[in-house]
Amino acid sequence: MWKPDRQSQKPLYEQIADHLEQKISYGEFPPGSLLPSERKLAEQLGVNRSTVILAFAELRSMGIIESRSGSGTRVSQYKWGATPRHTPNWKRYAEGGSFLPNVPFLRRIREALSQTPSMIDFASGELSGDLSPMNEIAMLMDEHHYTSYLGYANPQGYIPLRQALVAYLDQYRGIQTTESSILITSGSQQSLFLITQCLLSPGDAVAIEDPSYCYSLPMFQSAGLRLFRLPVDRDGVRPEDIRTLYKKHRIKMIFTNPNYQNPTGTFLTDERRNKLLEIASELGLPIVEDDPYSLTDYEGEFCPPLKSVDPHGNIIYIGSFSKIVASGLRIGWMVAPHAIVERLADARQQMDFGLSVIPQQVAAQFLISSHFEPQLNRLRMQLRYKRDLLIEALQKELPGLIQYNIPQGGIHMWCKLVPEVNDAKLLEEGIKKGVVFVPGSVYGSDSGYVRFTFARAKEEDIGPGIAAFAEALRELIK
């Protein structure tokens, strides 16, 4: 006799529901017939009665069986007539797969933003329209007549864009590389996805900063990785922690965002950079350097990435247009050993067959155009201005209720709340008052923090947004 499989990942009740559905579908229990009682079935299958109750509930919700109190559970007449027909159980398919859903807070924020267009947005990690060079891009597109061949593109990315990036990386990032070591991706996001899916295996241990953007990505768990924390203090991560994690867990890769980190705004000190590189090369450990923010340094200073001083080739470098030009272009890049680039380009063919040629052409043109440098200068000034507006508002609206370090670059401000409040309640209260932000717990293990992104909101909304936040916070502590 059939028994549910206790080793299976599929819950017992679902296995039982499937099994009964099959029996019914093949006529072993004809329409209108009586099923065994819950108690009896539980005994036969060697499971708890509550498991059978769940299985029956599932079948009931699909309209396959009906229960009437006192007269037991029967196969439905309606659905299972002479020629039974039914719709797939789409809900169950939607719950399947190995891919975890996004963090509930982030889904809730997206929902609130789409329901209320006037919502003040301190949550989305992107530039407002006026910070993006939309007119310049439109001008370039007008000038250029796009009649090139639109076949499947080069798997590693459009060659002129890779050429433009070689010059860009040299000039702006101090990185010497060649076209063949560059992979064009759909933003840093796809670079991270490819690395976690294709270079690591389920069960592998990796080190990520805490707090970190990476914690907001169920992607790491979906890939079955074991995550270990590198706590971030005022000066970034402590490199010695890596040695400890390596000894204890044999970590296989380190993910870091050393320049104006998301969410803390921290800049890793020189001393720690050197130490980090030393330890990684001593252990032969790859570092993934995710670097979307370094060109936003408000003083316009050159912030050398780790990759520019990587004597032993330990670093996979990730860059993106999202935080300096426009996130909607979906253009990012990765610099890595050729064997890695080739492997990832190959796997990517199976996922999406590569990026559209058009945004790659636009990005290449913008990068070599005379608009790029002025865009950076304007962006830096305006980001600093927005940061100052935010600080002013925080000082005015929340004196004594909030603590922070002042970031010198990037688009995020990481704030510790002095009163203890519940993250979920605070977010809901904020939404009621017309403002969204990201509860700090999304980014890792610390609670009692909030991330305010100041790049997305309009200048004139920053003050009122923080006033609304202050009202929400006071609501919870009164």
Place this chain on the structure above:
Amino acid sequence: MWKPDRQSQKPLYEQIADHLEQKISYGEFPPGSLLPSERKLAEQLGVNRSTVILAFAELRSMGIIESRSGSGTRVSQYKWGATPRHTPNWKRYAEGGSFLPNVPFLRRIREALSQTPSMIDFASGELSGDLSPMNEIAMLMDEHHYTSYLGYANPQGYIPLRQALVAYLDQYRGIQTTESSILITSGSQQSLFLITQCLLSPGDAVAIEDPSYCYSLPMFQSAGLRLFRLPVDRDGVRPEDIRTLYKKHRIKMIFTNPNYQNPTGTFLTDERRNKLLEIASELGLPIVEDDPYSLTDYEGEFCPPLKSVDPHGNIIYIGSFSKIVASGLRIGWMVAPHAIVERLADARQQMDFGLSVIPQQVAAQFLISSHFEPQLNRLRMQLRYKRDLLIEALQKELPGLIQYNIPQGGIHMWCKLVPEVNDAKLLEEGIKKGVVFVPGSVYGSDSGYVRFTFARAKEEDIGPGIAAFAEALRELIK
């Protein structure tokens, strides 16, 4: 004492190599010291001696140890000096991950095409430049001044494109749907990827056509699915086979390409369509209908998709611009129950954060422009013309050596070779003579077939390409 883990997915020799590397890195075996012999280590660890030999070979290739005949195996002096430093073993990372590499034949073809630009291409499943409306697209881009906001796009896709698709699907495909049931994807490829990754779990059984495009996608195996065949004959798949597979293997989904199938060019008959829908709805089984070719019907006849007569909502419908407009746009779409669309859009955020807005705008404009209908008419005529050129060449160059059915739509011709030849040798011989095609075994279980795609090659190259193929074939059978 440490022992390798026999339950682990990681090969024993790699575990042993890792373990020794760690010991060496922590100074348990200092530079220059002698390691235990292969035989002794094998005994200690309870493994075959050949496993230890493999582990040593690995460490040797990384420069960590050195063997000299007669004097045993020692830790290298060079790499492991006072402050040992080394580069990550990138090769091993490149081999990691759960994502399988592409089919070797397809990699070989890509390589040959990139090395020899004059190669005649019967392999790439895409349109030649003159079949794509490149001038029309360039004109639309000139007319339209793109200054819309370029932030992260809507997770389900650009709304005006979804609106244009609602009208398109109604008019051209007989499908009534709404914006909220449409997901924009990076071609059909990404639709298939999302479905296999997010709706199915490792171990799930699915049915795919044989031969089929799906067999060329290691993606299905990467997702851990068990694949079962639905043999394709002249009239498409035999629906009754589904019932058999369902009984035997509890298949959870059916993948089909019913209109001018890739690679066979087959069109599923009306009778089988009805039967297929009847059986799927009886079993509550979802069908994924992959439909990139139906608008290429050479007579311009309306080929209703399964989705247009889907009374019980069993069908996820996939469409694409790749075979009717341009594959380099990377624009595809999926029509599915809203719960499914939402789930996939959410997961996609973690993979690439959605598609670039620009190609979505271009696609939306093209779809509602006056260029779309003439493009289809021109395409059909030219595809038929190219098919005729191919048939003429086959008759001239390969009389008696090849058998085929004449397709009435699509871009592929499926040919059975009368003489028995080795696939790999034939491809290599073809490459030598300057022509590529796809060996039939890439698409499934039958050998002795070849797929010629006639859309990609220039008209004037079709005859010479087949002549070169004939030479290659004769080379092998003489």
